[in-house]
Amino acid sequence: METYRSIEIVHKIPNSPVFNLYLNRPSVRNALSGDFFAEFPKALASLDQNPNVSVIILSGAGDHFCSGIDLKTLTSISGGAQSADRGRTGERLRREIKTMQDAITAVEKCRKPVIAAVxxxxxxxxxxxxxxxxxxxxxxxxxxxxxxxxxxxxxxxGTLQRLPTIVGYGNAMELALTGRRFSGSEAKSLGLVSKVFSSKDAMDEGVRAIAEEIAAKSPLAVTGTKAVLLRGRDLTLDQGLDYVATWNSGALLSDDLFEAISAHNQKRRPSFSKL
Structure with missing residues (x-):
């Protein structure tokens, strides 16, 4: 398995289809370095293509998830883009931003579900x-x-584009304009997180149970559900219905469907092939 400078992939339980991906710069609260933006999409692509991976848990090494972009990286980007030609400076900076955006969007491009544990x-x-x-x-x-x-x-x-669809436009505007700090319990009330755990150990145990539950389901159905929900953000209702009809016309009649029906009738757990 490839080694990285800013992140780490860990397979904690042999034969489990759940893999852990860590932001791994705990000494600086996992601040995002230039290495991160190069390595993160590579790691996600490798996990996506690995048939032994069904679900990915993303968390931070140490006591914090992530303190944001490393200020050294930020300074390097802004300083490195300077030149006498304002147009070329702007074009270079735009390319830098687009590359960093692509690194975050790699989470959505990964077919496998990615669960954040903060x-x-x-x-x-x-x-x-x-x-x-x-x-x-x-x-x-x-x-x-x-x-x-x-x-x-x-x-x-991506925050200004994705956060409103999660917490609502008004809440996203307030959080983005004030920059204020808010707690885990408020994050839950806003809908940013699905559940708040009492401790890191409790979260690790609880999130792994959720991940294992998802991993036991049909991989075709799981990847399809993720893809259709993400695509649906940009479509009207009629377009979304048409998209899922097209998706299922290619994926519905699978061995997974017949295995799920057979397992239900025989009152046993289904066993699906890897994707």
């Missing part, structure tokens, strides 16, 4: 990451902030 700080770029994830959970002591406005930046890696 402890401690989830700030700035951390919000970008979790809003791209499929499910989100946190601990009681976690805290969140859409922090970019306090750094004189308009958040540009």
């Amino acid at each position: 402890q401690g700080a989830c700030i700035g770029g951390g919000i970008d990451i979790i809003t791209a994830c499929d499910l989100r959970y946190c601990t009681e002591d976690s805290f969140f902030s859409v922090k970019e406005v306090d750094l004189a930046i308009t958040a540009d890696l």
Whole structure:
């Protein structure tokens, strides 16, 4: 398995289809470095293509999930883009931003569900990451902030596009304009996370149980559900219905369907082939 500087893939339980992906710079609260933006999409692509992987749990090594983009990285991007030609400076900066956006969007492009498990700080770029994830959970002591406005930046890696669909337009506007810190319990009330756990150990156990439950389902149905929900954000109701009809016309008549029906009739757990 490939080694990385900013992240780590861990397979905790042999033969389990659930893999852990860690942001792995705990000494700086997992601040996002230049390495991260190169390595994160590579890691997700490798997990996506691995038939032994059904679900990915994304979390932070140490006491925090993510403190945002490393300020050194931010300074490097803004400083490195400078040239005498303002047009070329702007074009280069746009390419840098688009590359970083693509690294976060890699979560959505991954066919397998990605579950965010947040402890401690989830700030700035951390919000970008979790809003791209499929499910989100946190601990009681976690805290969140859409922090970019306090750094004189308009958040540009996905939060302003994804957060409104999760917590509502008004809530997203308030959080983004104030940059205020909010708690795990408020994140739950806003709908940003599905459940708040009492401790990191409780979260690790609870999220793994959820991941294993999802991993036991038909991989065709799981990947299809993720794909259709994501695509549906950009479609009208009629277009969304047409899209899922087309999707199922290609995937519905599978061995998974017949296995699910057979298992139901025989009152046993279904066993599906890897994807």
